[in-house]
Amino acid sequence: xxxxxxxxxxxxxxxxxxxxxxxxxxxxxxxxxxxxxxxxxxxxxxxxxxxxxxxxxxxxxxxxxxxxxxxxxxxxxxxxxxxxxxxxxxxxxxxxxxxxxxxxxxxxxxxxxxxxxxxxxxxxxxxxxxxxxxxxxxxxxxxxxxxxxxxxxxxxxxxxxxxxxxxxxxxxxxxxxxxxxxxxxxxxxxxxxxxxxxxxxxxxxxxxxxxxxxxxxxxxxxxxxxxxxxxxxxxxxxxxxxxxxxxxxxxxxxxxxxxxxxxxxxxxxxxxxxxxxxxxxxxxxxxxxxxxxxxxxxxxxxxxxxxxxxxxxxxxxxxxxxxxxxxxxxxxxxxxxxxxxxxxxxxxxxxxxxxxxxxxxxxxxxxxxxxxxxxxxxxxxxxxxxxxxxxxxxxxxxxxxxxxxxxxxxxxxxxxxxxxxxxxxxxxxxxxxxxxxxxxxxxxxxxxxxxxxxxxxxxxxxxxxxxxxxxxxxxxxxxxxxxxxxxxxxxxxxxxxxxxxxxxxxxxxxxxxxxxxxxxxxxxxxxxxxxxxxxxxxxxxxxxxxxxxxxxxxxxxxxxxxxxxxxxxxxxxxxxxxxxxxxxxxxxxxxxxxxxxxxxxxxxxxxxxxxxxxxxxxxxxxxxxxxxxxxxxxxxxxxxxxxxxxxxxxxxxxxxxxxxxxxxx
Numbered sequence: 001x002x003x004x005x006x007x008x009x010x011x012x013x014x015x016x017x018x019x020x021x022x023x024x025x026x027x028x029x030x031x032x033x034x035x036x037x038x039x040x041x042x043x044x045x046x047x048x049x050x051x052x053x054x055x056x057x058x059x060x061x062x063x064x065x066x067x068x069x070x071x072x073x074x075x076x077x078x079x080x081x082x083x084x085x086x087x088x089x090x091x092x093x094x095x096x097x098x099x100x101x102x103x104x105x106x107x108x109x110x111x112x113x114x115x116x117x118x119x120x121x122x123x124x125x126x127x128x129x130x131x132x133x134x135x136x137x138x139x140x141x142x143x144x145x146x147x148x149x150x151x152x153x154x155x156x157x158x159x160x161x162x163x164x165x166x167x168x169x170x171x172x173x174x175x176x177x178x179x180x181x182x183x184x185x186x187x188x189x190x191x192x193x194x195x196x197x198x199x200x201x202x203x204x205x206x207x208x209x210x211x212x213x214x215x216x217x218x219x220x221x222x223x224x225x226x227x228x229x230x231x232x233x234x235x236x237x238x239x240x241x242x243x244x245x246x247x248x249x250x251x252x253x254x255x256x257x258x259x260x261x262x263x264x265x266x267x268x269x270x271x272x273x274x275x276x277x278x279x280x281x282x283x284x285x286x287x288x289x290x291x292x293x294x295x296x297x298x299x300x301x302x303x304x305x306x307x308x309x310x311x312x313x314x315x316x317x318x319x320x321x322x323x324x325x326x327x328x329x330x331x332x333x334x335x336x337x338x339x340x341x342x343x344x345x346x347x348x349x350x351x352x353x354x355x356x357x358x359x360x361x362x363x364x365x366x367x368x369x370x371x372x373x374x375x376x377x378x379x380x381x382x383x384x385x386x387x388x389x390x391x392x393x394x395x396x397x398x399x400x401x402x403x404x405x406x407x408x409x410x411x412x413x414x415x416x417x418x419x420x421x422x423x424x425x426x427x428x429x430x431x432x433x434x435x436x437x438x439x440x441x442x443x444x445x446x447x448x449x450x451x452x453x454x455x456x457x458x459x460x461x462x463x464x465x466x467x468x469x470x471x472x473x474x475x476x477x478x479x480x481x482x483x484x485x486x487x488x489x490x491x492x493x494x495x496x497x498x499x500x501x502x503x504x505x506x507x508x509x510x511x512x513x514x515x516x517x518x519x520x521x522x523x524x525x526x527x528x529x530x531x532x533x534x535x536x537x538x539x540x541x542x543x544x545x546x547x548x549x550x551x552x553x554x555x556x557x558x559x560x561x562x563x564x565x566x567x568x569x570x571x572x573x574x575x576x577x578x579x580x581x582x583x584x585x586x587x588x589x590x591x592x593x594x595x596x597x598x599x600x601x602x603x604x605x606x607x608x609x610x611x612x613x614x615x616x617x618x619x620x621x622x623x624x625x626x627x628x629x630x631x632x633x634x635x636x637x638x639x640x641x642x643x644x645x646x647x648x649x650x651x652x653x654x655x656x657x658x659x660x661x662x663x664x665x
Contacts, residue, residue, distance in 0.1 A: 015042070015045050016033055016037055017033070017034060017037060017042060017045045017046055017049055018045060018048070018049065020033045021049060021052070021055070022055060027055065027058045027059055030055075030059065031059045031062055031063075034046065034049075034059070034063065035063075035066055038063075038066055038067070038070070039070075040070055040073045040074075043070065043073055043074055043076070043077055046077050047076050047077050047080060050077060050080035050081065050084065051080070051084075053084045053233050056080060056081060056084040056085050057084060057085055057086050057233070057236060058086075060080070060081035060084065060085030060086065060090060061081070061085050061086055061089040061090045061092070061093045062093070063077070063081060064078065064081060064090065064093040064094060064097060064158075065093065065096075065097060067081075068097060068151050068155075069147075071147060071150050071151060071154060072144055072150060072154075075154055078154060078158050079157075079158065079161070081158070082157075082158040082159075082161035082162055082232075083161060083165075083231065083232045083233060084232075084233045085162075086236065086237075087162045087163075087165040087166045087235055088166065088174070088235075088237060090158075090162050091159065091162050091163070091166070091174055091177070091178060092177075094155050094158055094159050094162065094178075094181075095159075095177050095178055095180075095181035096181075097151070097155055098152070098155055098159075098181040098182055098184065098185040099181050099184050099185070101148060101151055101152060101155075101185045101188070102148060102188070103146075103148045103149070103188055103189045103190060103191065103192075104190065145192050145195050146191075146192065148189075149189075149191075149192045149195055149196060152185055152186075152189075152196055152199060153195070153196075153199040155185075156182060156199050156200065156202070156203040157199075157202075157203075159178055159182070159203065160202075160203055160206040160207060161232065163175065163178065163206075163207055164206070164232070165232050165233070165234070165235050166235050167234075167235045167239060168235075168239050168243075169239050169241045169242070169243055169244075169247070170243065170247060171243055171247070171251055172247055172250040172251045172254060172358060172359070173358045175207070175251055175254050175255075176254055176358040176359065177358070179254055179255070179257075179258040182200065182203065182258070183258065183261055183262070186200060186262060186265060187265060193265075193266060193269045194315060194319070197262065197266045197319055198214075198215055198319070200262045201214075201215065201259075201262070201319070201322055201323065201326070202214050204255060204258065204259055204262070204326060205326065207255060208252075208255050208326070208329070208330055210326055210329050210330075212322070212325060212326065212329070215318055215319065215322055246361070246362075249362045250359065250361065250362050250365075252330060252331065252362070253359075253362035253365045254359075254365055255330060256327065256330055256331075256332045256365075256367060257365045257366065257367050257368070259323060259326060259327060259330070259371075260327075260332075260367045260368040260371030260372055260374075260375065261368040261371055262323075262371075263320075263323050263368070263371040263374050263375065264368045264370040264371035264374065266319065267279070267320070267374050267425050267426075267429075268370070268423045268425055268426060270316060270425050275468055275469055275470050276303070276306070276313065277424035277425055277427065277428040277468050277470065277471055278316075278423075278424060278425025278426070278428045278429065279307075279316060279317070279320060279378075279381075279425070279428065279429075280303045280306075280307070280428060280470070281377060281378075281381045281428055281429065281432035282428050282431045282432045282435060282470070282471065282474040283303040283428075283470050283474070284303045284304055284307065284381075284385060285381065285384060285385070285432055285435050285436065285439075286435065286474060286477070287302055287303060287304055288304075288384070288385065289435065289439050290477075293477075320378055323375070323378075324375065324378050324379060324382070327375055332367075332375070334376065334379060336367070336372075337367070337372045337373075337375055337376040337379075338376060338397070338402075340366075340367045340369055340372040341369060341372050341373045341376060341406055341409065341410075342402060342405050342406065342409070343369070343409070344405065344408070344409060369409070369410075370410070370426060373406065373410065373426075373429055373430070373433075374429055376433070377429045377432050377433055380396065380432075380433065380436050381432055381436070384436055384439070396436065396437065396440050396442055397433060397436075397437055397442065398437055398442040398443065398444030399434065399437045399438070399442065399443045399444055399455070399482055399485075400443065400444035400445055400446040400447070400451070400452075400455070401444065401446070401447065401451075402437075402444070403430075403433055403434050403437055403455075404446070404451060404454075404455045406430060406433065407430065407455060407458050407459070408454075408458075410422065410426060410430055411427075411430065411458055411462065412458060412461075416461070419458055419461040419462060419465060420461050420462040420463075420464060420465025420466040420475075421465055421466070424466065424467070424468050424471060427462060427466055427468070427471050427475075428468075428471060431462070431471060431474045431475060431478060434459070434478045434482075435474065435477075435478065438478065438481050438482070443482065443485045449491050449494075452486060452491065452495075453491075453494070453495050453498070455482065456479055456482060456483055456495055457499075459475050459478050459479045459482070460475070460476075460479045460499065460503075460508055460511065461505070461508070462475040463475035463476040463479060463508065463511065464503075464505040464507050464508040464511075465505070476511055479511070480511075480514070480515060480518070483495060483496075483515060484518070484519075489519070489523070489538050489539045489540060490539055492515075492519060493519070493539055493540065493545055493548065493549075496512050496515050496516050496519070496549060497548055497549050497552065499511075499512040499515075500512050500513075500549055500552035500553055501552045506577050506578050506580055506581040507580060507581075509581045509584075510580050510581045510583075510584040513553065513581070513584040513585055513587075513588050514584070516545075516549060516553070516588065517588050517591065519540045519545070520540050520545070520546075520592075520602075522540075523538040523539075523540035523541040524540070524541050524598055524601065524602075528541065529541070541601060541602075542601070542602070543601075543602055543603030543606065545602075546592075546602055546603065546604075546607065547603070547606075550607060553585050553588075554585055554589065554607075554609045554612040555612060556611040556612065557611065557612055557615040557616055557619075558611055558615050560615060560619075561574070561575065561615070561619050564619065564622060568622075568626065568633055568634075569633050569634060569635070571619075572623060572626075572633075572634050575619065575623060576644070576647075579647055579648070579651055582616060582651055583650060583651055583654055586613075586651075586654045586655060586658050587654060589607075589609065589658055590654065590657050590658050590661055592604050593658065593661035593662060593664075593665050594661055596665070599665065604665070605665065613655060613658065613659070616651075616655065617652070617655050620648055620651050620652050620655065621652070623648055624645070624648045624649065624652065627641065627644055627645045627648060628645070631644065
């Protein structure tokens with residue numbers, strides 16, 4: 001039918017897109033002809049056609065979907081439609097395109113693959129190399145991102161133009177639809193997150209009217225193709241009545257909510273093979289607060305230097321800085337962020353692929369809770385790391401109850417077994433807030449001893465479970481410092497004993513040994529002894545503390561490895577997990593044996609550890625014998641075999657030290 005219509009409408013040589021223009025055909029027929037003849041070669045002609053504002057207003061919105069596969073060449077035509085098409089109808093089509101935008105290519109069946117070789121070639125090309133554009137000749141060659149990413153960038157560009165044109169008393173109704181659609185698409189992406197985030201930020205700036213300059217693209221991209229030469233047509237359905245204050249507040253809140261959700265997705269997408277969780281706020285703070293803890297190793301680079309010099313990391317900082325500045329421009333108060341992150345109610349999230357009804361008041365629009373804690377921490381860290389930010393709004397928090405509430409809201413939400421397995425960028429954020437609170441001596445008062453223990457348990461589980469070595473260290477420091485802050489020695493002892501008795505993680509039990517050692521040494525220092533003469537004796541300066549923890553610190557191991565003769569590989573797996581705790585416990589005992597001045601006051605000679613040391617010595621010798629034979633039963637070889645030998649050898653050496661010290665005691 002279209003072929004017949006175009007033959008009737010045009011001469012033999014004239015391009016059908018020109019010859020069939022109304023009034024030669026009616027708009028609906030002409031739209032059919034355009035769609036039938038749409039190709040990259042015809043885009044310059046279509047661009048000429050779309051200069052007719054009346055025609056573009058009638059058919060432009062129906063061309064948005066067909067033009068997207070022809071990007072980047074079709075961008076100028078899409079901008080024609082954004083400038084001259086019916087803005088309300090076009091917004092609906094653009095948001096529809098965003099909702100169905102797929103970043104992962106669909107896998108085709110064998111039947112679908114037949115006859116689709118050209119499409120297959122396109123799918124395999126991750127990036128588009130562009131020379132001279134058919135609609136914008138003379139541009140230098142550039143590399144564009146994958147087509148779905150390019151679609152997202154240009155759809156947001158088009159959407160921004162459309163929103164500037166709409167004149168209505170209730171702009172929030174259009175804004176709500178657009179922002180939700182943009183988030184649906186953004187949430188679906190798994191690659192090119194930097195480019196998508198920069199596009200979202202640019203879109204946000206345009207809608208909010210913020211005058212801050214745009215960040216430069218992270219690489220040569222399609223932004224080079226984009227020129228704005230079109231004169232936008234007025235809204236044909238414009239309303240003369242301006243939005244009232246309530247509507248303005250509503251639109252502002254929508255933008256605030258949007259940027260917090262974008263920030264959440266961006267930061268949680270950040271990964272690193274070099275232990276840089278998110279923005280590494282915790283590590284950078286610790287380098288400032290506790291410089292003596294910075295590893296003194298050859299070629300070690302401080303986190304501050306890495307974020308100053310590495311292009312990828314400086315890019316993270318630049319994007320984060322833009323978002324922080326934009327939220328301040330938009331009036332997002334720190335108090336509002338604090339209220340959001342401390343709200344114990346589960347964050348309400350919509351059903352994927354659906355959209356909420358437009359809100360009726362600003363109070364109905366939630367901020368992203370994760371985005372809010374990221375912003376709150378970014379503002380706090382900025383005050384700590386940069387002298388120029390000292391006069392900014394203060395946002396300090398206390399460990400109790402605020403940081404404890406944040407922990408319960410964000411960590412272990414899916415159950416205790418998930419504590420420490422949250423996104424590393426989120427854990428870094430939470431730990432940074434705790435480190436700032438400690439540095440400012442904002443410990444506060446726990447509601448009761450149970451609340452105190454719960455906080456320590458959660459933080460200590462983070463130190464045991466998170467894969468990031470730097471975060472494990474910061475969580476251990478936070479646990480240790482908060483534990484030592486409690487004024488009552490019995491509460492501190494109770495937590496240490498409970499960890500040794502009930503904790504299933506051997507590395508955390510080894511941490512408990514270090515807490516016990518620190519308490520013991522401090523309580524028995526000359527200064528503490530002189531203070532004790534004027535008051536109550538610290539429980540760690542008496543035999544009570546050691547006798548309380550001894551059954552769990554140095555347990556009876558007589559039957560611990562009963563499966564050794566039947567299944568030595570299974571026994572080895574158990575032993576391998578526990579060897580670090582054994583070494584820590586024996587080292588502490590050796591320290592006590594060496595400190596003869598403590599023997600009487602702590603009752604060291606009364607400790608009977610033969611039921612612990614003898615079975616351990618026997619088991620270690622048996623495993624070392626198997627390792628020296630090649631470790632085949634343990635499925636070990638190469639470096640892992642040598643490491644296992646060294647670990648067992650260290651344990652045997654410490655046992656030898658302990659036995660020697662015990663004889664001399």
